[in-house]
Each structure stands twice: as structure tokens, then as C-alpha cells.
Amino acid sequence: MGRYFAIRIGRAALTIVLVVTFAFVVLRLSGDPALMILGPEAPPEVLAAFRKAWGLDDPIWFQYLDYFGAIAKGELGRSMRDGRPAIELVLERIPATLALTLPAFAFKVALGIPAGIYAALHRGSAIDRAVMIAAVAGFTVPSFVLALLLVLVFAVQLGWLPSGGQESWRHAILPIATLGLGGAAVLARFTRSAMLEVLGQPYIRTASAKGVPWRKVVTSHALPNAAIPTVTILGFMVGTLIAGAVVVESVFAWPGVGRLLVVAVANRDLAVVQCILLLVALTMVTSNLIVDFLYGFLDPRLRAKGAHA
Amino acid sequence: MPPLVSIHDLRVAFNGVQVLRGIDVSLQKGEALGLVGESGSGKSVTWLAALGLLPRHAQVTGSVRLDGREILGAPAAELDQVRGGRVAMIFQDPASALNPVLTVRRQLCEALVLHRDLSGDALKAEARRLLDLVGIPDAARRLEAYPHEFSGGQVQRIMIAMALAGNPDLLVADEPTTALDATIQAQILELLSTVRREMGMAMVLISHDLGVVAENCDRVAVMYAGRIVEEARSNQLFADPVHPYAQGLIGALPPLDGPRRRLTAIPGTVPDPANMPSGCAFAPRCALATEPCGLAAPSLAPIAEDRSVACIRAEASRRALLGVAAE
Numbered sequence: 001m002g003r004y005f006a007i008r009i010g011r012a013a014l015t016i017v018l019v020v021t022f023a024f025v026v027l028r029l030s031g032d033p034a035l036m037i038l039g040p041e042a043p044p045e046v047l048a049a050f051r052k053a054w055g056l057d058d059p060i061w062f063q064y065l066d067y068f069g070a071i072a073k074g075e076l077g078r079s080m081r082d083g084r085p086a087i088e089l090v091l092e093r094i095p096a097t098l099a100l101t102l103p104a105f106a107f108k109v110a111l112g113i114p115a116g117i118y119a120a121l122h123r124g125s126a127i128d129r130a131v132m133i134a135a136v137a138g139f140t141v142p143s144f145v146l147a148l149l150l151v152l153v154f155a156v157q158l159g160w161l162p163s164g165g166q167e168s169w170r171h172a173i174l175p176i177a178t179l180g181l182g183g184a185a186v187l188a189r190f191t192r193s194a195m196l197e198v199l200g201q202p203y204i205r206t207a208s209a210k211g212v213p214w215r216k217v218v219t220s221h222a223l224p225n226a227a228i229p230t231v232t233i234l235g236f237m238v239g240t241l242i243a244g245a246v247v248v249e250s251v252f253a254w255p256g257v258g259r260l261l262v263v264a265v266a267n268r269d270l271a272v273v274q275c276i277l278l279l280v281a282l283t284m285v286t287s288n289l290i291v292d293f294l295y296g297f298l299d300p301r302l303r304a305k306g307a308h309a
Numbered sequence: 310m311p312p313l314v315s316i317h318d319l320r321v322a323f324n325g326v327q328v329l330r331g332i333d334v335s336l337q338k339g340e341a342l343g344l345v346g347e348s349g350s351g352k353s354v355t356w357l358a359a360l361g362l363l364p365r366h367a368q369v370t371g372s373v374r375l376d377g378r379e380i381l382g383a384p385a386a387e388l389d390q391v392r393g394g395r396v397a398m399i400f401q402d403p404a405s406a407l408n409p410v411l412t413v414r415r416q417l418c419e420a421l422v423l424h425r426d427l428s429g430d431a432l433k434a435e436a437r438r439l440l441d442l443v444g445i446p447d448a449a450r451r452l453e454a455y456p457h458e459f460s461g462g463q464v465q466r467i468m469i470a471m472a473l474a475g476n477p478d479l480l481v482a483d484e485p486t487t488a489l490d491a492t493i494q495a496q497i498l499e500l501l502s503t504v505r506r507e508m509g510m511a512m513v514l515i516s517h518d519l520g521v522v523a524e525n526c527d528r529v530a531v532m533y534a535g536r537i538v539e540e541a542r543s544n545q546l547f548a549d550p551v552h553p554y555a556q557g558l559i560g561a562l563p564p565l566d567g568p569r570r571r572l573t574a575i576p577g578t579v580p581d582p583a584n585m586p587s588g589c590a591f592a593p594r595c596a597l598a599t600e601p602c603g604l605a606a607p608s609l610a611p612i613a614e615d616r617s618v619a620c621i622r623a624e625a626s627r628r629a630l631l632g633v634a635a636e
Contacts, residue, residue, distance in 0.1 A: 124366075202400060203408040208362055209400075210420045210471060211393030214385060220419075224410045300455040301409060 008292050012285040019281035023274050024067060028060055033268035037080055054080060067274075076278070077271030079264075086271035090257060090279060094242065096166065097249070097256030100175050101241045107180030108187050108237060113230070115184070116191025120199065121218065131188055138185020147178040147251040164253035175252045179245060183237060190233045194226040201225070228298050235291030239284035243276065311377060313338045313478055313511055314359075314396075319371035319381075321351075321358045321535075326583045329354050330535040332371070333609060338478065341505065341512045343522030343543065345558070346532030347579055352515045355532075356481045360396060361388045394424040397472035401484035403464035407456035413440075414452035417471055424475030439470040443500060462493035466500065473504060479511045486521065498525055519562060523547050528615070531555045534580055534590035537609055541616045551618045553595045553626050589620070597622045 034042075034050040042050075051057045055066065070077065076087045119131040141149075154174060155163035162171050198204065199222055207221045208214070237244075246258035253259075257276060264272035296303050312335040321329035329351045336342050344352045357363050359373040359381070373381040380391055392398075400406045408416060417436045421427045427435055440448035443466040445459075456464055465485060472480055482501060486494035502525055505512050516522050522529055523543050530540040531552065539552040550556045557575035564570065577594035580586055586593055588603040595602065601621060609619040620626060 202402060202405040205357075205362055206400065206406045206468070206471075207408065207419075209360065209392055209398040211389045211391070211423050211475065212419060213389050221408050221411070225408070228410075299410060301457045 004296065005289075005293070008289060012289055015285050016278070016281045020068075020071070020274065020278055021064075023277040024064055027268065027270050027273055028063070031268055032056075033080055033270055036268040071278070076275045079272050080269050081267060086269075086275040089260065089272055090275050093255065093257045093260045096254060097242060097245055097258060099172060100179060100245050100248070100254060100256065103172070104176045104179035104183065104245075105237060105241065107176065108183035109234070111180070112184035112187025113191050116188040117195055117218075117223075117226075119188065119192045120195030123196065128192075131192070135185040135189040135192075138182050139189070141182075143178055143182055143247050144251055146182060147174070147248055150174050150178055151251075164251075166254055171252075171254075175245070175248050175254055178248050178251075187230075187233060187237075191226065191230050194229040195222060197229075198222045198225040224298065228295065231291055231294050231298065235287045235294075238287040238290070242283045243280040310337060312336055312374075313340075313376065315372075315374045316355070316359060317372040317374075319355060319358060319373065320369070321354055321363065322368045324366065327585070328535050328582050329358065330585075330606075331608075332535075332537060334530055334537060334540070336479065336511055336513065339505075339509050339511050340528065341502075341514060341526040343526035343529040344513060344515045344532060345517060345519055345522050345529060347517060349579060349582070350532040351535040352517075352532050353483050356398065356483065356513060356515070360392055360398065360481075362392075362398075389423075393420050393472075393477070394475040395477055396479045396481060397475060397477040398481040398483060399465070399468045399472050399485050402488045403461050403468055404456075404488070406468055407464055409456055412453055412455055413459075413467055417452070417467070417474060420471050420474035435474075439473060440467070442473070442504070443467070443470040444496075445470070460493075461489055462497060465489065465493075465497050469497075469500060469504065473508065476508070477510060479513065480505070481513045481515070483515045484517070485514075487516070487518075494521075501525070519547070519558060531558065534585065535582065536590065536606070536619060538591065538620065539618045540609065545616060549627075551612065551616075551623050551627050552591075552620045553597055553622070554591045556626065557594075595622075597625055 032051075033054070034047045034056060038047060038050060048057070055063055058066070067077075076085065078084060079086050079089055115131050115135075119128040122128050151163045151174060154161045161173050162168075163174070165171050204217060204221055207217045212221070242257055243261065244258075245254070245256060246261060248254070249256045249258035250262055257279075260272065261276045263269075264276070315335035317333055319329060319332040320327065328349075332351070332355050334342070334355075344355070346352050354363070358367070358369045361369075361381075361383075363369065369381065371381065372379060375391060375395060380388065383391075407413070414436060417439060418427075418432055421432055421435055425435070436452055437448045440451060445451055445463060445466055451459075456467075459467065468485075480501075485501065486497050489497060498521060501512065501514075504510070512526075514522055514526055526543050528540065529543050529546045530537045531546070531550075531554065532538065533554050539546065539550065539555045541551075546555065547559060550559050554575070557573065560573035561575065563572060575594055580590055580593070586603065588601075588605055589595070589598070589607055592598040592602040599622065607619045607621045609617045611617045612623060
């Protein structure tokens with residue numbers, strides 16, 4: 001068991017190093033921040049001074065080592081735009097993003113999982129077909145299209161809800177619905193197929209042959225098995241809590257991490273972008289670790305494998 | 310004596326395709342009945358249908374009586390009492406027949422709680438006793454293990470323990486040894502016949518292995534394409550099969566003693582259920598088939614005491630067999 005997690009934590013650390021390296025290289029190669037921030041008309045000596053101040057004239061491997069050294073000391077750099085620590089800029093946006101993504105996550109789980117289970121148990125029924133059509137629509141329609149559609153109906157036509165901004169809880173409804181509907185669709189489809197797979201297994205028939213009432217066959221035999229694949233997709237959704245709302249925040253002018261990322265990328269505000277990417281990688285990797293841990297908890301076969309591996 | 314179970318004109322169709330085409334069979338208390346036939350002949354479907362274990366889209370008609378009481382189409386609550394309580398079933402592939410995420414104790418105790426109303430220490434003691442009974446060593450500790458921690462033979466023993474948990478009157482064993490090694494097969498069959506004797510339980514042994522059935526059953530029904538084509542006492546059937554299909558099955562077995570002879574194979578293949586020949590389903594493969602065989606499917610008719618066959622050429626078939634034997 002300990003080894004199982006030691007291996008996974010090692011892999012997680014490696015993933016984070018790779019993400020940070022990748023972000024570092026791509027951002028350094030994709031344009032000169034001095035030019036982006038000061039503009040092409042800036043005098044050459046100003047540009048040079050800017051580059052010197054931010055260490056941009058050092059060789060790239062030196063910047064890279066410097067950057068890692070700083071991260072190791074917990075320093076994530078300062079924004080090139082206003083000089084504030086990047087981490088501060090990012091952290092102050094997180095509550096706004098979580099205000100959308102957490103309720104959306106709850107919505108996905110509350111709608112998607114029961115819908116998927118119900119559809120699987122009533123396979124071929126009208127409700128099953130309706131759930132499947134809604135699910136396919138839900139994850140083929142891109143979130144910005146869904147967002148615009150919701151704005152058109154509920155803000156423009158009906159005038160019930162505001163179309164953007166962050167003044168009150170009413171402003172959060174449409175962005176949450178946009179995030180939640182798409183996610184619920186994915187989750188419903190996933191849960192349904194996981195349930196169908198499990199319901200076709202011989203041990204379900206064994207349970208029925210033992211005289212276990214159908215309701216209990218579903219709750220104590222089918223659901224614990226169907227939970228194993230479903231946890232994978234849930235873990236992925238937890239991983240996107242921080243930066244999964246980039247598009248939706250942009251459409252609804254919601255001042256969260258996603259909007260900050262878009263602006264920072266446009267400005268080549270390196271420290272801020274790197275800081276967000278690091279945070280995203282950390283949440284992704286953490287949620288993956290949690291999923292691995294849950295697998296071990298849900299599936300005794302994996303526990304045994306981990307112990308012997 | 311009234312039969313324990315009597316099945317009458319049981320028919321099953323999946324999406325309009327008939328796979329079971331009128332089964333009549335009955336079983337006395339304590340009796341062991343073998344059900345033989347090729348894959349797809351309807352051996353398992355017969356008992357899954359009788360216990361209401363087929364998927365919902367299966368259309369099941371006919372009658373299944375347990376102690377005279379109709380159970381086909383009975384309410385779910387009543388069927389749940391029958392299943393595992395009066396009629397238990399074990400299946401072919403032990404590896405996938407137990408729930409992988411639940412301990413053996415939970416799965417075993419589930420049946421004990423449902424049918425014996427046990428709890429607390431009595432429940433634990435009975436679970437241990439059952440594992441002991443089926444020959445799982447160190448039962449107290451092994452109860453806490455998960456199915457993947459047991460070998461195939463051990464899992465089948467656990468399945469048997471679970472089946473015995475409700476003190477059933479009938480155990481339906483659906484190919485219980487097919488997925489196991491030959492040595493383990495013998496042990497499991499031995500175990501089945503021991504517990505059957507001790508508990509006075511009737512048994513239906515579904516198998517495509519004629520030898521297994523011959524050794525373990527009082528009576529045998531041979532199935533072909535969704536029908537029973539011959540039914541007889543085991544020793545009679547193996548000594549003197551009447552239906553050409555039963556003859557074919559037995560002719561394909563090498564004799565253990567006597568002169569060596571050429572094994573016969575049955576030509577052709579089992580007909581597709583969606584595309585059944587009119588008349589006798591075996592006629593296209595039968596050396597004795599005549600024109601009337603293609604007209605109407607023969608029904609199972611008694612030809613002697615304890616013996617019925619569904620073949621209009623039964624007499625000719627019998628003579629042909631004797632002729633072959635005299636050669």
C-alpha cells in the first residue's frame with residue numbers, strides 16, 4: 001500500500017516539473033514580454049532596462065534554473081504589469097472562480113449521476129432515450145455556444161437574469177448553469193455506461209439468484225462496482241475546479257482565475273501565467289492522487305496489486 | 310408423489326426469436342436430474358427463465374410450479390423468497406460469479422440474513438460452518454477475504470456454500486465445473502453429491518459433459534435446439550439411447566472398455582434459432598430422417614416407463630442402434 005502511493009506521488013511530482021518546464025519554454029519562445037508590455041514604439045534603452053530588470057536578457061537555461069530555484073523557495077515571481085507578487089494576484093481571484101465551479105460541480109453530480117443510473121436501470125425506455133439525447137447535446141455543444149444560448153433566452157428574451165458581471169448571486173446563475181449542464185451530460189453518459197457494464201456482470205445475476213431484492217442488488221452490488229469508473233471522471237472534474245471556467249468566465253465577464261489567465265497570456269505576463277499553470281497542475285495532480293487513493297478504497301483487487309507491486 | 314418442480318410448456322423468446330420451444334420436465338424431491346445438450350440448446354435458459362432471472366426483454370410463457378404453486382410471473386417479493394431460499398443456483402464461471410468488491414462474509418451472510426433470519430453471533434457461526442462444510446480451510450479468517458484472493462475451485466466452493474445458505478430444496482448447478490481444472494472438477498462434483506445426500510436436496514445438473522451427468526444424476530434429459538428430445542434414467546439412456554441425437558452424443562464418446570471403435574461425429578451444426586427448420590429441428594442432421602420428419606415437430610412421448618422421446622423414427626432409430634451394435 002505504501003509503495004503504491006510512493007510510486008504515484010513520485011509520478012505526480014514529475015508531472016508538475018514537466019508542466020512547469022513546458023510552460024516556461026513555450027512562454028519564453030512565444031514573444032518578448034518587454035515588447036508586449038511596453039509596446040513596439042518604446043525606446044530601445046527602455047526595453048533593455050525592462051529586460052534587465054526581469055532577467056530576460058540572461059541565457060534561457062539560467063532563467064530556467066533561477067525560476068526553479070525561486071519556486072523551491074516558494075517565490076513565484078512578480079507580475080510584470082503591476083509588480084505585485086503573482087501568487088497574490090491569482091489567489092485573490094480563486095474565490096470568484098470557486099463560486100462558479102463548486103456549485104457547478106455539485107450540480108453536475110446531483111443531476112448527472114442519478115440521471116445516468118436511472119437511464120441504465122430503465123434502458124430503452126423513453127426517459128433513457130431522453131437522457132441520452134440530452135447528454136449527447138450537452139457535450140457536443142461547446143460551452144461558449146451554450147453560454148450564449150442561455151444569455152439569449154434568460155437575459156435577452158426573458159430578462160430574468162443578468163448577462164454578465166459579478167454584482168450579485170443572480171449573476172452567477174447562468175455561468176453555473178453553463179458549466180453544470182455540460183458536465184452533468186458527460187457524467188450522465190459515463191455513469192450510464194458504467195452501470196450497464198456492471199448490470200451485465202454474472203455477479204449481479206448471482207445476487208438475484210440468491211434472492212436479494214432488486215433494489216438492494218442495485219444499491220449494494222451494482223453501485224459500488226459502477227463507482228470505480230465514475231470516480232475517474234469525477235476526479236477529472238475536481239481537477240478543473242480552478243481553471244475549468246476560462247471560456248465561461250470570459251463570456252460572462254466573471255473576474256475569476258480564467259479571466260486572469262486570458263489577460264496574462266495576452267500580455268505575456270510570465271510570472272502570472274506560470275503561477276496559474278502551476279496551480280492547475282497541482283490541482284489536477286492532487287485530484288488524480290485522490291482518485292488513485294479512492295480506487296484502492298473502492299476496489300480490493302487494486303489494493304492487493306499495490307501491495308504486491 | 311407430487312413433484313417438487315414441474316415445468317410445463319415453457320417457452321422463451323428474445324426479440325421474437327424463440328430459443329426455448331416448449332419444455333416439459335418435472336423433478337421429485339431429492340432427485341438429481343441431468344440436463345445435457347450443446348451450447349445454445351436452452352439448458353441454462355430453462356432454469357433462468359423458471360426463476361425469473363432472464364433480462365426483462367425476454368418473453369417467457371408456460372408454467373413453472375414449485376410444490377404445486379405457480380412461480381412463473383409471480384410477484385418479485387415472492388420470487389425473492391423462492392430464489393436462494395427454495396431453489397438455489399450456481400453458475401459456470403466462478404471467477405465472475407462473486408461480487409469483486411464485497412468480502413465473502415458479506416456475500417454469504419446476505420443469503421443467511423435473507424432466508425434464515427440470522428443475526429449477530431449465530432450469523433457468524435453459521436457462515437463459518439458453511440465454509441467449513443464446503444471445505445474452505447481456516448474459515449473464520451477467510452470470511453474476511455475478497456473473491457480474488459481465492460482460486461477458481463475455492464470460489465465455486467464458496468458459491469456452493471452461498472447456495473446452501475438458504476437450505477434450498479433444489480440446487481440448480483449450471484455447468485458448475487466447466488471452467489475448472491479436471492482434478493478440481495472431480496472434487497467439486499464430489500462435494501455436490503455429498504451435500505445433496507446430507508441435505509436431501511434435489512439437484513439439476515446442467516452440463517455438456519455426458520460423463521459428469523451419468524455419474525451424478527438419476528435421470529437425464531437431452532436437449533436440442535430449445536426442446537427436450539429424450540428423457541430417461543441415466544443408466545438406460547447411456548446404455549440404450551433412442552433419439553438419433555442422443556445416439557450421436559453417446560456415439561461420440563470413447564468407450565472405456567470393450568473393443569476400440571471408430572467414434573462417430575454428428576454431421577452439420579445446430580440450427581440458428583432465428584431460422585429453425587420446419588418440423589423436427591434435428592432432421593437436417595439426422596441419418597434416419599424421412600419426409601414426415603420435416604412436417605411437424607414431434608412432441609415428447611412416453612415409450613416406456615420413465616422414458617420419453619421426441620422422435621417419430623424412434624423405433625427405426627432403436628433398431629439401427631442394435632444393428633450397429635451387432636456389427
